[in-house]
Amino acid sequence: MKEPLVVFTDYLARKNLKMTPQRRLILEIFLKESGHHTSEDLYNIVKKSDKSIGQATVYRTLKxxxxxxxxxxxxxxxxxxxxxQQYGFSHHDHIICEECGKAIAVVDDKIEQLQERLAAEHGFVLTGHEMYLYGICADCRKKDKKLKADTED
Ligand SMILES: [Zn+2]
Ligand SMILES: [Zn+2]
Incomplete structure (x- = not known):
């Protein structure tokens, strides 16, 4: 597997763009921060290392x-x-808490196979999918229960 830096440099070269120190820093920070981040989250981290990088540069680099x-x-x-992050990570789906916004990565072989079967039944070969499940996480349900108990007193 090629290094992410090489992948990005090659991609930029194909688009006649240069690997600038700014792009390199944004890439490094993006790779270091695991999980799911907004452009603004990453901008707030980037500007601690380089104040000259604007929010628009972070956004464009993420694109x-x-x-x-x-x-x-x-x-x-x-x-x-x-x-x-996508590179070097295997496919996964997400479960999102509608109360606190926490998102966790999940994957279930049976569900993956069912999706392929469903697609095949319609004459498709799957090339990809996104599955987002929404709910309330255990922590938030605990809090809700506590809140209810408190008001009932
Ligand atoms: Zn999946
Ligand atoms: Zn939650």
Whole structure:
């Protein structure tokens, strides 16, 4: 597997773009931060290392990272675009808590196979899918219960 830096440099070269120190720093920070981050989250981290980098540069670089296959946009139904690492990570789906916004990566072989079977029944060969499950996480349910108990007293 090629290093992410090589993947990105090659991609930029194909687009006649240069690997600048700014792009390199944004890539490094993106790779270091695991999980799902908005462009603004990453901008707030980037500006601690380099104040000269603007929010628009971070946003545009994230778009380029997506196009190069290193990053992926994820949408958890709250209208906010977040980015996660894609390169070298195997396929996974997400469960999102509608109360606190926590998102966890999940994968279930049976569900994956069922999706392929469903597609085949309609004459398709699957090339990809996104599955987002929404609910209330255990922590938030505990809090809700406590809140109810408190008001009932
Ligand atoms: Zn899946
Ligand atoms: Zn929650």
């Amino acid at each position: 380029l990272l997506c196009e190069s296959g290193l990053a992926k946009e994820v949408n958890f139904g709250d209208g906010v675009t977040r980015y996660e």
